[in-house]
Structures are given as structure tokens and as C-alpha cells.
Amino acid sequence: MRFADLAALREPSRRIGTVVLGAVAVLGVIAAPAQASxxxxxxxxxxxxxxxxxxxxxxxxxxxxxxxxxxxxxxxxxxxxxxxxxxxxxxxxxxxxxxxxxxxxxxxxxxxxxxxxxxxxxxxxxxxxxxxxxxxxxxxxxx
Incomplete structure (x- = not known):
């Protein structure tokens, strides 16, 4: 496989990783434990x-x-x-x-x-x- 083909395969993986990390961050904010105020x-x-x-x-x-x-x-x-x-x-x-x-x-x-x-x-x-x-x-x- 050529280098250009490998780079093309990595790009969708980066997008998926970014979406997953973003979803985890949002869920972390939503599911944060209740804090006394x-x-x-x-x-x-x-x-x-x-x-x-x-x-x-x-x-x-x-x-x-x-x-x-x-x-x-x-x-x-x-x-x-x-x-x-x-x-x-x-x-x-x-x-x-x-x-x-x-x-x-x-x-x-x-x-x-x-x-x-x-x-x-x-x-x-x-x-x-x-x-x-x-x-x-x-x-x-x-x-």
C-alpha cells in the first residue's frame, strides 16, 4: 500500500475519534454527580x-x-x-x-x-x- 492510501484510511479514524471524545465530554457534563450549592x-x-x-x-x-x-x-x-x-x-x-x-x-x-x-x-x-x-x-x- 502506498503512503497516500494509508493517510486516506487514517482520516476517517480521526473523525470517529473526535466524535467519540466529544460525546464522552458532553455525557460527562450531563452525568456529573449532583453537587450541593x-x-x-x-x-x-x-x-x-x-x-x-x-x-x-x-x-x-x-x-x-x-x-x-x-x-x-x-x-x-x-x-x-x-x-x-x-x-x-x-x-x-x-x-x-x-x-x-x-x-x-x-x-x-x-x-x-x-x-x-x-x-x-x-x-x-x-x-x-x-x-x-x-x-x-x-x-x-x-x-
């Missing part, structure tokens, strides 16, 4: 019914942690309510009452909510308390 922030004077930013959750448990809490009435507690953003009234889930984060600027309180399916979520603070504002040095939401 999170975001962090703080609260400054969050009043009754304050709503956090929304986050897209594909399902699984949600953990909300507050560190270093204070309020303007020495209540030493803050209600945290996980809600799901939907058309119509947003459903809400178990209300957590955080108290330990008021002990010091490094003390934490956290709550964990069960899987409520995929969707956009947020939390509200002090839904039922009138006129109480809360400050949180650091908060983390993991989902």
Missing part, C-alpha cells in the same frame, strides 16, 4: 416578613445557618420560615426559631428542611412579629 450573606435590620434572595434548587434538603444575631427589642430569637416561590400563595414549611445565635457574635443557630422538590426557594424572617428587626452577622444557605 450554597450562598452566604448577612442581614441588617431585616423587618417582619423580610424575604431573602431566591435560589434555584433541584431537590434535596436545605440548611440555613445564622451566626451572630441581634434584634432591636432583646427578644433573643428570630423566626425563619422556608418558602417556595410559586404562582399564587407561596407554600411554607416548618418554621424554625433561632435563639443560640444571640449568645455571642460567633454563636450559630441552624435549621434543616426536608426535600420539597425542585423549584425556587427563599426564606422569610419574623413573619408574625410586628416591628421587630434583626441583624445577622453571617448567614449561609446550603441546598
Amino acid at each position: 450554597s450562598w452566604s450573606s448577612s442581614l441588617t435590620g431585616a423587618g417582619p416578613g423580610f424575604e431573602s434572595r431566591r435560589w434555584a434548587d433541584s431537590g434535596g434538603t436545605t440548611n440555613i445557618k445564622f451566626t451572630g444575631c441581634s434584634d432591636d427589642y432583646s427578644n433573643k430569637g428570630v423566626n425563619v420560615l422556608l418558602r417556595k416561590d410559586t404562582l399564587g400563595p407561596d407554600p411554607y414549611y416548618v418554621n424554625a426559631y433561632f435563639t443560640n445565635c444571640f449568645a455571642s457574635s460567633t454563636s450559630t443557630s441552624s435549621g434543616t428542611w426536608a426535600d420539597h422538590g425542585s423549584g425556587n426557594y427563599y426564606f422569610a424572617v419574623n413573619d408574625a412579629l410586628v416591628g421587630v428587626h434583626v441583624w445577622v452577622k453571617s448567614l449561609t444557605v446550603t441546598y
Whole structure:
């Protein structure tokens, strides 16, 4: 066989190899294991019914942690309510009452909510308390 014939045979093999590698790369992205996501922030004077930013959750448990809490009435507690953003009234889930984060600027309180399916979520603070504002040095939401 001549050299030109060998080169002609190699070209389709290269194309097939490129297609196979591309397909493997795409499948690797699609089939990548689910990773927990999170975001962090703080609260400054969050009043009754304050709503956090929304986050897209594909399902699984949600953990909300507050560190270093204070309020303007020495209540030493803050209600945290996980809600799901939907058309119509947003459903809400178990209300957590955080108290330990008021002990010091490094003390934490956290709550964990069960899987409520995929969707956009947020939390509200002090839904039922009138006129109480809360400050949180650091908060983390993991989902």
C-alpha cells in the first residue's frame, strides 16, 4: 500500500475519534454527580416578613445557618420560615426559631428542611412579629 492510501484510511479514524471524545465530554457534563450549592450573606435590620434572595434548587434538603444575631427589642430569637416561590400563595414549611445565635457574635443557630422538590426557594424572617428587626452577622444557605 502506498503512503497516500494509508493517510486516506487514517482520516476517517480521526473523525470517529473526535466524535467519540466529544460525546464522552458532553455525557460527562450531563452525568456529573449532583453537587450541593450554597450562598452566604448577612442581614441588617431585616423587618417582619423580610424575604431573602431566591435560589434555584433541584431537590434535596436545605440548611440555613445564622451566626451572630441581634434584634432591636432583646427578644433573643428570630423566626425563619422556608418558602417556595410559586404562582399564587407561596407554600411554607416548618418554621424554625433561632435563639443560640444571640449568645455571642460567633454563636450559630441552624435549621434543616426536608426535600420539597425542585423549584425556587427563599426564606422569610419574623413573619408574625410586628416591628421587630434583626441583624445577622453571617448567614449561609446550603441546598
